[in-house]
Amino acid sequence: MLAAQLGERSRGLRRFFGEIPLRRITSEKIVQYQIERKAVGVSGRTINMEVGLLRRILKKHKQWGRLADDVRNLPEKPKSARVLTPEEKALLLELAASRPDWQVARCAAVWR
Numbered sequence: 001m002l003a004a005q006l007g008e009r010s011r012g013l014r015r016f017f018g019e020i021p022l023r024r025i026t027s028e029k030i031v032q033y034q035i036e037r038k039a040v041g042v043s044g045r046t047i048n049m050e051v052g053l054l055r056r057i058l059k060k061h062k063q064w065g066r067l068a069d070d071v072r073n074l075p076e077k078p079k080s081a082r083v084l085t086p087e088e089k090a091l092l093l094e095l096a097a098s099r100p101d102w103q104v105a106r107c108a109a110v111w112r
Contacts (some may be wrong), residue, residue, distance in 0.1 A: 012037060015068045017054075022063045027070035030054070034074060044074035 016033050017025060030051060035048045051071065058064040084092065096106035 012042070012050055013054055022058060022061050025054075025058065025063070025067070026027050027067045028072050030067065038074065043076075045076045048073045048076065 012034075016036065017029070034047055034051065036043070037050070051073070055064055056069075058067065093106060093109060096102040096109065
C-alpha cells in the first residue's frame with residue numbers, strides 16, 4: 001500500500017521536476033509546481049501531500065533547510081463526514097469479506 005501511495009504522490013513531481021538534481025530545486029520552482037497543479041484542478045490536500053513527499057526527499061539529502069522558510073502549504077478544505085447508506089455499508093462489508101487483508105476492519109465493523 002505504501003509503495004502505491006508513493007508512486008501516486010510522486011507522479012506529478014516526476015513530471016514537473018524530471019531529472020533535475022535536488023540541489024537545483026528552488027523554492028520558486030516548488031511554488032510554480034503548486035500553482036500549476038492547482039490550475040489543473042488538483043486539490044490543495046493532494047498538492048500538500050506531494051510537496052510533503054518532496055520535502056522528505058530533500059530533508060534526507062540535506063537540501064530542505066535552504067527552502068523551508070519560503071515554501072508554504074496550500075489551504076485545504078476538509079470534507080464533512082457522512083453516514084454510509086445501508087447499501088453502501090453492505091457493499092463495503094461484502095468487499096471486506098472478500099479481502100483477507102481487511103479481516104480486522106471487517107470484524108470491527110460487524111462486532112457489536
